[in-house]
Amino acid sequence: MAELKLSGIVKNFGAVRVLHGIDLAVQNGEMIVIVGASGCGKSTLLRIVAGLERATGGTVLIDDRDVTALEPAARDIAMVFQNYALYPHMRVFDNMAYGLRIRGLAKDDIKRRVQEAADLLGLSALLDRRPRELSGGQRQRVAMGRAIVREPKLFLFDEPLSNLDAKLRVAMRAEIKRLQRRLGVTSLFVTHDQVEAMTLGDRLVVMHEGRAAQIASPMEIFERPADTYVAGFIGSPAMNFLPATITEDGKGARLSDGNIIALPPGQFAAQPGQKVTLGIRPEHISLPGPLRLTTDLIEPLGSESVVHGRLASGETMALRLPGAPPSATVLEIAPRAEHLHVFDAETGKRLPPPA
Amino acid sequence: MQRKAIFNNKLLPYLLLAPQLAITFAFFFWPAGEAVWYSFIRQDAFGISTQFVWFENFTDLFADPLYHQVILNTVIFSVAVTVLAMGFALGLAVLADRHIRGKDGYRTLLIWPYAVAPAVAAILYIFLFHPDIGLIGRALKAAGVAWNYTLNGNQAMLVVVLAAAWKQVSYNFLFFLAGLQSIPRSVLEAAAIDGASPLHRFRTVIFPLLSPTTFFLLVINITYAFFDTFGIIDALTKGGPGNATQTLIYRAYIDGRVNLDIGSSSAQSVVLMIAVMALTLVQFRFIERKVHY
Ligand SMILES: Nc1ncnc2c1ncn2[C@@H]1O[C@H](COP(=O)(O)OP(=O)(O)OP(=O)(O)O)[C@@H](O)[C@H]1O
Numbered sequence: 001m002a003e004l005k006l007s008g009i010v011k012n013f014g015a016v017r018v019l020h021g022i023d024l025a026v027q028n029g030e031m032i033v034i035v036g037a038s039g040c041g042k043s044t045l046l047r048i049v050a051g052l053e054r055a056t057g058g059t060v061l062i063d064d065r066d067v068t069a070l071e072p073a074a075r076d077i078a079m080v081f082q083n084y085a086l087y088p089h090m091r092v093f094d095n096m097a098y099g100l101r102i103r104g105l106a107k108d109d110i111k112r113r114v115q116e117a118a119d120l121l122g123l124s125a126l127l128d129r130r131p132r133e134l135s136g137g138q139r140q141r142v143a144m145g146r147a148i149v150r151e152p153k154l155f156l157f158d159e160p161l162s163n164l165d166a167k168l169r170v171a172m173r174a175e176i177k178r179l180q181r182r183l184g185v186t187s188l189f190v191t192h193d194q195v196e197a198m199t200l201g202d203r204l205v206v207m208h209e210g211r212a213a214q215i216a217s218p219m220e221i222f223e224r225p226a227d228t229y230v231a232g233f234i235g236s237p238a239m240n241f242l243p244a245t246i247t248e249d250g251k252g253a254r255l256s257d258g259n260i261i262a263l264p265p266g267q268f269a270a271q272p273g274q275k276v277t278l279g280i281r282p283e284h285i286s287l288p289g290p291l292r293l294t295t296d297l298i299e300p301l302g303s304e305s306v307v308h309g310r311l312a313s314g315e316t317m318a319l320r321l322p323g324a325p326p327s328a329t330v331l332e333i334a335p336r337a338e339h340l341h342v343f344d345a346e347t348g349k350r351l352p353p354p355a
Numbered sequence: 356m357q358r359k360a361i362f363n364n365k366l367l368p369y370l371l372l373a374p375q376l377a378i379t380f381a382f383f384f385w386p387a388g389e390a391v392w393y394s395f396i397r398q399d400a401f402g403i404s405t406q407f408v409w410f411e412n413f414t415d416l417f418a419d420p421l422y423h424q425v426i427l428n429t430v431i432f433s434v435a436v437t438v439l440a441m442g443f444a445l446g447l448a449v450l451a452d453r454h455i456r457g458k459d460g461y462r463t464l465l466i467w468p469y470a471v472a473p474a475v476a477a478i479l480y481i482f483l484f485h486p487d488i489g490l491i492g493r494a495l496k497a498a499g500v501a502w503n504y505t506l507n508g509n510q511a512m513l514v515v516v517l518a519a520a521w522k523q524v525s526y527n528f529l530f531f532l533a534g535l536q537s538i539p540r541s542v543l544e545a546a547a548i549d550g551a552s553p554l555h556r557f558r559t560v561i562f563p564l565l566s567p568t569t570f571f572l573l574v575i576n577i578t579y580a581f582f583d584t585f586g587i588i589d590a591l592t593k594g595g596p597g598n599a600t601q602t603l604i605y606r607a608y609i610d611g612r613v614n615l616d617i618g619s620s621s622a623q624s625v626v627l628m629i630a631v632m633a634l635t636l637v638q639f640r641f642i643e644r645k646v647h648y
């Protein structure tokens with residue numbers, strides 16, 4: 001159990017800067033999920049925390065101790081890798097005991113700790129196997145077990161579920177969450193799967209091109225995304241975006257086809273004439289309304305339907321409607337004002353609430 | 356689905372194989388068969404009469420103290436060459452596997468010795484170790500060491516071992532490097548996070564994971580030291596001084612070509628053939644099912 005504090009983490013690979021100053025304070029026992037598109041620097045950030053990669057700038061504090069220059073071994077952390085990185089020539093027991101032996105624990109102690117972890121993870125019957133004699137899910141558990149027995153200050157997970165099939169992934173996701181709660185170990189979990197991120201994290205770090213676009217709780221990120229990137233990244237199908245201009249009275253936004261959409265009162269500090277991007281999630285659109293949508297694809301999902309179409313002004317839109325798919329090819333729709341998001345068209349940032 | 360033979364003509368496949376079969380027969384089966392035949396025969400000194408003597412050539416051979424000496428030489432030579440060539444190669448491969456500047460050039464240079472002909476390698480070592488003209492030889496003498504490998508048997512053994520090992524380092528290096536690079540980085544990183552020092556990592560993770568490579572190279576190196584070092588020994592010491600650097604293969608050559616004792620030489624060749632077969636068998640038995648894990 002520990003606190004983790006990152007300040008101004010910068011990382012260059014040669015001339016290329018892949019992390020542009022990340023600040024993050026993680027509380028004791030918190031589970032932070034780092035999520036973002038491929039190549040945005042998630043793994044790099046995690047490896048800097050682990051000590052596998054040297055930061056070009058910034059500091060890493062674990063329990064107020066500066067570990068920026070320390071070797072991984074000196075940081076008292078454990079990591080679960082995407083490919084599990086088990087020692088292929090060692091039995092499951094030895095895989096889990098490896099770190100304990102290096103720490104010079106007594107034989108009985110090692111045995112007890114490994115046994116406990118194995119019981120917790122349902123590995124007791126597999127202790128004599130070698131990694132290649134295990135299924136993917138079992139290997140994943142061994143990797144978890146190897147992290148747990150060490151009782152580290154910090155758990156680091158780099159996409160540990162991405163090599164599992166869909167069903168197992170859901171099961172292991174719940175198991176990791178339960179385990180983390182029970183052990184109360186501060187954790188960083190990297191994934192590019194937004195469902196994993198939403199369900200696992202106490203807080204999320206949404207990364208975009210080497211920057212933390214938003215750090216907040218899952219609901220906060222869903223309800224108040226900080227910019228158009230976060231808004232489009234979290235949620236499925238993705239949020240719809242419509243370019244618009246704020247009306248003279250500042251109470252509405254005019255779409256390119258002249259339709260005016262009322263803004264929720266008292267939520268956004270919008271200047272008359274300002275160019276904005278309106279965001280509306282597919283589930284926050286109702287019938288009937290002023291906008292005409294020509295449907296071109298309907299996905300019935302049973303309890304609801306996802307309708308894709310095109311507005312008269314040319315923008316594509318997706319909406320989720322409860323019940324059976326509509327039969328009409330032209331729908332008259334209305335964004336629900338209370339769920340409207342307004343972003344500055346130029347910077348992509350969410351407009352602040354009025355002062 | 357099984358494809359039927361593409362050739363309709365029954366003769367054509369044999370015709371296409373014929374050159375290879377002819378070469379194998381002419382340069383391998385025929386001489387090998389002759390060696391087996393001659394090993395049971397004794398000729399008088401003038402080559403006039405021959406006599407079938409059953410296993411007498413073999414019993415004489417193993418009763419000969421000189422042959423015992425040669426066996427011992429071979430064992431010492433092979434063990435020394437194998438240990439040196441593999442040890443050095445492993446060290447160099449570990450260095451090359453690290454992310455060092457100019458590693459590509461370094462790797463290329465390390466591969467060169469393998470391409471050098473044995474005679475050229477021997478001349479290189481003469482220029483290094485010759486007591487009068489050799490770079491190191493003269494330095495040793497200047498430093499007060501009684502260095503002369505043309506007279507001192509142990510020193511001669513040392514020089515042929517060095518030359519033979521040097522030539523084999525490249526080959527071992529390539530395999531060790533490939534072996535090292537096939538170890539996933541994340542496994543080593545996991546060990547580092549588990550708290551293992553670089554040395555401990557090498558001992559408990561890298562070396563065990565290299566064991567299939569190591570075992571393969573062990574057999575290859577012993578085979579090399581036994582059979583493939585004739586050129587180096589011949590060019591460097593001619594088996595001397597005395598019989599100090601005569602190995603089994605060199606002795607077979609001396610008895611056959613210099614002493615013209617075809618019977619004994621053939622018997623020695625048969626002994627060597629059996630040794631090759633044994634080594635090949637070991638290789639197949641153990642390499643097929645991987646060592647250790
Ligand atoms: N050792 C390296 N040398 C040079 N560039 C690197 C190195 N490691 C990563 N990068 C670059 O840094 C960027 C971030 O990589 P990183 O592995 O952190 O991405 P990621 O967010 O984990 O992506 P993914 O979801 O695909 O795993 C990428 O553009 C990558 O090409």
Ligand SMILES: [Mg+2]
Binds near residue numbers: 042043044
């Ligand atoms: Mg990654």
